[in-house]
């Protein structure tokens with residue numbers, strides 16, 4: 001029987017959830033409709049050695065801000081309580097802190113890339129890019145989930 005599953009469509013969707021006003025499914029088209037940045041990153045992998053890739057896509061912070069993180073808008077340092085959990089299709093996951101990517105703090109121009117080495121990632125899903133990272137672990141491919149969390153519950 002010919003499969004008519006929604007899998008091909010689901011492949012280019014990312015669940016953006018957590019402490020945001022508008023949890024949403026992000027599509028590659030949505031990401032492509034936002035202001036685009038380009039960057040070339042070089043990093044070292046313990047198993048595959050020196051890697052170098054070109055990426056294009058929106059800034060991660062623009063994507064997150066569009067979903068409306070539940071900060072206290074009146075206090076800049078309130079944003080420093082927040083973490084961004086990012087997970088790939090294979091289960092690989094990593095945490096980025098809000099402070100790292102916020103222009104008023106670390107200002108790392110992290111991307112949620114829609115193209116890798118000038119090829120569209122529609123078949124794979126977007127790619128987290130962390131410029132400046134010396135190892136490849138946070139350049140997460142095939143991102144399927146992003147969750148914004150506050151640290152408060154961790155303090156008990």
Ligand SMILES: Nc1nc2c(c(=O)[nH]1)N[C@H]1C(S)=C(S)[C@@H](COP(=O)(O)O)O[C@H]1N2
Pocket residue numbers: 044045046048051052053088089090091092135136137138139140141142
């Ligand atoms: N989804 C996912 N992304 C991942 C990984 C992974 O295991 N799963 N490994 C990371 C590591 S450790 C490295 S070094 C780079 C390697 O990227 P490249 O070989 O495509 O250049 O991918 C990163 N992104």
Ligand SMILES: [Mo]
Pocket residue numbers: 044045046047048135136137
């Ligand atoms: Mo790696």
